Amino acid sequence: MIFSKKAQKISTSLTLAITAKAKQMKADGIDVVGFGAGEPDFDTPENIQNAAVKAIKEGKTRYTAASGINELKSAIIDKFLKDNNLKYESNQIIVSTGAKQCLANVFQAILNPGDEVIISAPYWVSYPELVKLADGVPVFVETDENNEFKYNLESLNKVVSDKTKAIIINSPNNPTGTVYSEEELRMIAEFAKEHDLVIVSDEIYEKLLYGNEKHVSIATLSEDAYSRTIVINGVSKSYAMTGWRIGYAAGNKEIIKLMSNIQSHMTSNPNSIAQYASVEALNGSQDDVMAMIKEFKNRRDYMVKRVNEISNISCIKPKGAFYVMVNISKVLGKNFEGQAIKDSLDFARILLEKEKVAVVPGAAFGVDSFIRLSYATSMESIEKGLDRIENFVKNI
Structure with missing residues (x-):
């Protein structure tokens, strides 16, 4: 029997696989420090939990419109206007089962076989x-x-071709924590205009910014940028709602309609209860979000300082999200207790075996001389894990 060749070419998610392995080791009683998870370790704020319970008790547990309930679309429209100075109508909004489904929908909606999409690495x-x-x-x-x-x-001009259909921007960025400035976004917007590209702007980490950083959505920069940008966002990261699976997208109404048609057949509506909870997330108090950001900043500052104090590894300070990309190039080609560390996969595997610390190898993101650490975990775990990484690197 011959199975789908396309499906067979798809790689498993290394980040999810590593997180699952670390959780299993913990379940087996092993003292593992997990730096893999891309989710806040905070509980979903109580007001959002209460809104979900209320929705259940009011019987809001049936099918909704495939592209999302009107109450949530209205909250999303208000959010875009208030936070981003972007004006959208209801037919320019789709609610999906996580931002990941929004991305899947948009690529299904815009791509034909052989169309190229520009992606920065690390990705x-x-x-x-x-x-x-x-x-x-x-x-x-x-x-x-x-x-x-x-x-x-210069790098963009090297890869663009007559087959290029779209470019992806992710700011704040996973896995690097990079935040694009308005000037840098204007360059990308002009590039997209010149080559008639769809801009897919993944802004899921929008609220997770530190210091004086400001989030700028590329769709705000011009009428042209607005018309060719699909903005991707959601409640997962900002509101500690990863398991609730609510993402949303906004943009060109023709593309959004295609995305909605695709979703109506692929999954139908997102979870009804989670949608009502998300209305409260967007419309309710933002105090818990602010407290979470403050704690993330403390963790980031500590992690960056500690990493840069360890000989032979280093990192730059991320400006957003909750990840640090650690440069391990100086230890590649060396050995740990007779085991060769040829690449980031070896580094991550041996570190987990010997020191019980789970990190994501840079190979998962297209850069083999780095590992990614998440600081979406407790300060206690961060301190313990970095002590173990220091001991590991010292003995390479």
Whole structure:
């Protein structure tokens, strides 16, 4: 029997696999420190929990419109206007089962076989796989740590072709924590205009910014940028609602309609209870979000300082999200207790075996001389895990 060749070419998510392995080791009684998870360790705020319970008790547990309830679309429209100065109508909004489904929908809606999508490396693990599932071709732009892993015009001009259909921006970025400035976004917007590209702007970490950083949505920069941008967002990261699975997208109404048609057949509506809870997340008090951001900043500052105090590894300070990309290039090619560390996969595997610390190898993001640490875990775990990493690196 011959199975789908396309499906067989799709890689598993290394981040989810590593997180699952760390959880299993913990369940087996092993003292593992997990730096893999891309989710806040905080509980969903109580007002959001209460809204979900209320929805259940009021019987709001049936099918909804496939593209989302009107109450949530209205809350999303208000959010875009208040936070981003972006004006959308209801027919420009879709609510999906997580931001990941929004991304899958948009690629299904815009790509034909052989169409190319520009992606910066390091990249979130699912971007290339979602493009391939939609019969597209991911085209990677290598970025430089010295430039905070950002696109530049020279690198973009090297990869664009007559087959290029779209470009992905992720700011704040997973896995690097990079935040694009308005000037940098204007360059990308002009590039997209020149080559008539769809801009897919993943802004899921929008609220997780530190210091004086400001989030700018590329869709605000011009009428042209607005018309060609699909903004991807959701409640998962900002409101500690990863398991609730609510994401949303906004943009060109023709593309949103295609996305809605696709979703109506693929999954139908997102979870009804989670949608009502998300209305409260967007409309209710933001105090818990602010408290979470303050704690993330403390953890980031500590992690960056500690990493840079360890000989032979280093990192730049991320400006958003909750990840640190650690440069391990100086230890590659060396050995730990007779085991060769040829690449980031070896580093992560041996570290987990010997020191019981789970990290994500940079190979998952297209950069093999790095590992990713998440500081979406307790300060106690961060301190313990970094002590173990220091001991590991010291003995390489």
